[in-house]
Amino acid sequence: MNSIIKLEILEKTFKKKDFSILNDFKLEVEPGERLSIIGESGVGKTSLLNIIGLLDTQYQGCYKLFDSSVKDLSRNKLAKWRNQKIGFVLQESALINSLTIEDNIKLPLMYANRKKDITIQDRFKRIVNKIGIEPILKKKPLDCSGGQRARAVFARAVIMNPQIILSDEPTASLDLENREKIINLLFDMNKEFNTTVITVTHDLDLANRHERIITLKRNE
Amino acid sequence: MRILRFFITRIFLKRWILVLGMIILLFLANYVSFSTARSIISTFQGYQELETLNQEGTFVANLDPNSEADFDKIEIDETQKVYEYLNNNYTYALQANGFVTSLENKHNMDVAFNYINEEAYKINQFRLSHGNHINFNYKFNKEKIPILVGAGLAKTYPVGSNIEITDPVTQQLVNLNVQGVLEENAHRSNFYAPNSKTYFNFSIFIPVNEEFINSAGLDLHVNGLMDIVLLDSTKDETMNLKEYIQENLGLAFNFFNQQENFNYFENYYVNSLKIICTITFILLIIIVCLATWNTLISIRLMIKDFTINLLVGLSYSKLRAIFYGYFGILFSIILAVLFGITAFNRYSFWLRKGSTFATYGIFGLISLDWLALLIVLFIDFIIGFTIVELTIRKIKSIPISVGVLQ
Numbered sequence: 001m002n003s004i005i006k007l008e009i010l011e012k013t014f015k016k017k018d019f020s021i022l023n024d025f026k027l028e029v030e031p032g033e034r035l036s037i038i039g040e041s042g043v044g045k046t047s048l049l050n051i052i053g054l055l056d057t058q059y060q061g062c063y064k065l066f067d068s069s070v071k072d073l074s075r076n077k078l079a080k081w082r083n084q085k086i087g088f089v090l091q092e093s094a095l096i097n098s099l100t101i102e103d104n105i106k107l108p109l110m111y112a113n114r115k116k117d118i119t120i121q122d123r124f125k126r127i128v129n130k131i132g133i134e135p136i137l138k139k140k141p142l143d144c145s146g147g148q149r150a151r152a153v154f155a156r157a158v159i160m161n162p163q164i165i166l167s168d169e170p171t172a173s174l175d176l177e178n179r180e181k182i183i184n185l186l187f188d189m190n191k192e193f194n195t196t197v198i199t200v201t202h203d204l205d206l207a208n209r210h211e212r213i214i215t216l217k218r219n220e
Numbered sequence: 221m222r223i224l225r226f227f228i229t230r231i232f233l234k235r236w237i238l239v240l241g242m243i244i245l246l247f248l249a250n251y252v253s254f255s256t257a258r259s260i261i262s263t264f265q266g267y268q269e270l271e272t273l274n275q276e277g278t279f280v281a282n283l284d285p286n287s288e289a290d291f292d293k294i295e296i297d298e299t300q301k302v303y304e305y306l307n308n309n310y311t312y313a314l315q316a317n318g319f320v321t322s323l324e325n326k327h328n329m330d331v332a333f334n335y336i337n338e339e340a341y342k343i344n345q346f347r348l349s350h351g352n353h354i355n356f357n358y359k360f361n362k363e364k365i366p367i368l369v370g371a372g373l374a375k376t377y378p379v380g381s382n383i384e385i386t387d388p389v390t391q392q393l394v395n396l397n398v399q400g401v402l403e404e405n406a407h408r409s410n411f412y413a414p415n416s417k418t419y420f421n422f423s424i425f426i427p428v429n430e431e432f433i434n435s436a437g438l439d440l441h442v443n444g445l446m447d448i449v450l451l452d453s454t455k456d457e458t459m460n461l462k463e464y465i466q467e468n469l470g471l472a473f474n475f476f477n478q479q480e481n482f483n484y485f486e487n488y489y490v491n492s493l494k495i496i497c498t499i500t501f502i503l504l505i506i507i508v509c510l511a512t513w514n515t516l517i518s519i520r521l522m523i524k525d526f527t528i529n530l531l532v533g534l535s536y537s538k539l540r541a542i543f544y545g546y547f548g549i550l551f552s553i554i555l556a557v558l559f560g561i562t563a564f565n566r567y568s569f570w571l572r573k574g575s576t577f578a579t580y581g582i583f584g585l586i587s588l589d590w591l592a593l594l595i596v597l598f599i600d601f602i603i604g605f606t607i608v609e610l611t612i613r614k615i616k617s618i619p620i621s622v623g624v625l626q
Binding site for chain 2: 107
């Protein structure tokens with residue numbers, strides 16, 4: 001099967017901090033794969049997620065996403081792909097507090113210019129139903145529980161039906177019940193739509209529930 | 221547009237205090253620029269007008285500010301003697317403005333009578349919208365006096381109409397005949413304050429000849445002397461006149477020649493303008509720094525919101541467009557307020573019946589107001605560009621990272 005992610009990083013340096021991470025790092029990911037990235041703090045897990053998620057293009061190396069070289073893509077194209085092909089499942093705090101939960105979830109639709117698209121509206125209803133956040137749609141994030149916020153972040157990540165979901169510590173700060181809900185939602189997406197799931201976590205139990213685990217180590 | 225509206229209503233206005241702070245700062249920048257621009261343009265216009273006097277042999281009278289003048293002691297016989305002396309020995313331009321009188325008109329404005337002799341009339345080169353220029357060879361009290369009226373009086377007193385009125389300086393019943401109508405906003409700048417102007421929209425210009433001067437009262441005689449201009453004269457001749465006036469009226473006059481006028485303008489006005497421009501420039505720099513600081517604080521407070529938007533599809537070019545749109549709206553609001561204040565300011569002269577300041581123009585604004593607004597618009601472009609580009613640079617310097625949201 002063709003890999004959708006082909007990444008070869010020679011080095012990722014931080015000028016101000018004068019050190020480098022991810023030296024000679026290679027990664028290939030296939031469609032529908034469930035991959036977890038673990039490692040101690042500071043080894044570059046979040047940096048790797050930023051690179052995969054097209055947020056960071058400042059590194060030495062080569063990255064092909066859907067067979068296109070990322071370094072050849074314009075900033076507008078990168079933004080478009082972040083909008084349509086990649087979903088970010090982050091911690092429950094990653095919501096705009098001045099917007100309602102519904103507006104937060106529908107934020108990607110504004111950039112895709114599809115707010116009035118009926119298929120998207122249907123999808124929005126199905127997702128909201130499935131994850132059980134209908135009652136809080138008109139509420140502001142600060143009026144909701146941590147679990148409800150985490151589910152809202154998840155709903156925003158999947159509203160555009162992305163091909164890749166990148167999740168960064170998605171269950172941190174959640175209780176057991178909500179933790180399970182989020183993990184199940186992630187894997188349901190994977191099964192239902194063959195969505196590639198890449199999870200950065202410290203949680204070994206969560207990591208073990210993925211098909212493949214990559215452990216990042218500090219540069220010698 | 222949709223994204224811009226979203227950012228303004230859902231992101232920026234949620235921190236309304238920062239928006240208000242920004243509006244106040246930008247308004248200050250606009251107001252300072254506008255006032256300075258208007259002052260410079262007005263001074264420059266005034267200087268251009270007065271430059272016609274800066275000819276060799278031309279001397280402008282100026283009452284010595286250090287002299288102790290006692291106007292109560294001046295008698296009409298003495299002023300008559302001075303004018304006889306003037307008529308016999310000099311070519312002079314006389315113009316006395318602002319003898320306000322009541323004369324019925326459509327706008328119920330007080331009307332200013334302005335007295336002008338032939339030489340002053342030639343210097344002023346008034347432009348007419350209707351009718352003909354006035355002549356100065358009429359027989360006072362035997363013929364109708366040909367006059368010019370300001371644009372504001374043209375409907376009530378069109379060309380050819382007659383006005384019978386007690387003249388404020390001769391105190392005699394005179395019959396005036398309208399010969400021509402001045403163009404809208406005809407004006408004259410003050411000799412010693414070129415940025416200060418008298419508008420003639422509600423004025424009547426009465427030609428003054430020797431006969432008229434002989435019949436006029438003390439008011440015209442003394443006022444006429446204050447700004448009298450000697451033409452084709454020499455320094456010695458001005459000294460003779462200075463002594464003659466001092467001897468007869470007890471008034472100490474100076475007569476400034478071309479170079480002295482120019483030096484006065486250079487030393488006083490150009491330097492003043494330089495100081496005003498420097499202060500304005502420094503103020504603008506301070507305001508722009510404060511406005512940029514305000515924006516950077518806003519970014520720090522909104523970085524999570526920006527990052528989330530960048531994660532879900534916002535690009536830097538869209539963000540730049542959003543900031544330009546946002547500042548465009550802020551500047552439009554501020555310019556509209558500035559425009560409103562200026563229009564009200566102009567309109568207030570009409571409300572207060574200030575006939576020598578009432579002007580005509582679109583929304584009451586005259587050409588120098590529009591020009592100053594245009595300059596402010598240009599300055600706004602520079603300020604907007606500076607703030608937006610600095611802001612985008614700052615945002616770009618903060619890497620978008622999912623780490624910001626943890």
